[in-house]
Ligand SMILES: Nc1nc2c(ncn2[C@@H]2O[C@H](COP(=O)(O)OP(=O)(O)OP(=O)(O)O)[C@@H](O)[C@H]2O)c(=O)[nH]1
């Protein structure tokens with residue numbers, strides 16, 4: 001089943017709540033909005049002609065269909081964006097990508113986070129807080145599962161050398177950039193301009209600092225890394241969608257501490273480990289690649305980084321024995337940003 005088929009399965013309503021196509025009104029002429037925030041049933045949408053910001057609510061006919069940040073929606077009613085106006089979201093256009101996660105590995109309920117973004121920018125500080133490759137691997141799995149291109153952004157390169165991390169991920173074909181506060185951001189701009197990018201990373205890695213550097217006037221609160229724990233305080237509480245000066249969007253999510261992958265098929269985890277995938281082709285049929293799997297080729301293979309095998313197996317173990325997760329009822333999505 002292709003990714004798009006799966007999205008179709010994911011989006012299919014439980015009951016037929018919409019009128020059949022031939023009875024449905026056509027919204028071809030309605031304004032198209034790009035959802036930039038959602039808050040208790042109110043959505044803020046960006047409408048290109050006129051560069052206007054329109055507040056909208058879901059039309060009843062959408063039923064339980066979820067509307068999340070990044071969705072492209074058809075707007076009916078008063079879509080002027082003038083003060084006090086309220087439009088109605090009458091249709092959600094098919095999503096090209098869907099970033100989702102489960103809250104953690106013990107909670108396999110999947111939560112859609114962002115629709116239609118092309119790129120997942122995995123922001124990792126080379127020091128303070130110390131980088132964790134396990135988290136990078138998780139984000140890579142999430143990016144490939146979503147159909148998004150991953151970009152590794154290594155920050156705080158004034159504090160340590162980014163090469164050890166680059167030497168792991170560059171050979172895997174993961175694009176990367178190195179940055180530091182106050183430094184030249186042109187390489188990062190090149191990767192971000194005219195794309196819709198979601199920033200993810202631990203609290204304190206420097207996401208707000210990056211956003212302020214990229215978008216003059218973005219004016220994000222910049223937190224202070226807690227000296228005692230080395231962890232950032234969660235200073236950015238709500239997701240922000242910001243427009244890049246030369247085109248493109250940045251969606252800044254609050255510091256994500258865990259990024260559960262319980263909703264992801266174990267077979268898909270290996271997508272983030274192309275260095276191991278080739279070796280695993282020599283495994284016995286149906287090999288689970290876990291520590292106890294008999295004759296797993298990952299045990300013996302020469303020239304394979306044991307750390308990489310260990311990280312892969314930790315991800316496998318974190319979701320061992322899991323059945324296919326239940327799809328979350330869209331009306332109760334709490335996590336969408
Ligand atoms: N040395 C150094 N410090 C940095 C750099 N970038 C950011 N910092 C500092 O790291 C701390 C955290 O930066 P933020 O930009 O608030 O981090 P964040 O990822 O937005 O954190 P949350 O808002 O908690 O998600 C601040 O004290 C920044 O000044 C850098 O390149 N080098």
Ligand SMILES: [Zn+2]
Nearest residue numbers: 283287289296
């Ligand atoms: Zn195996």
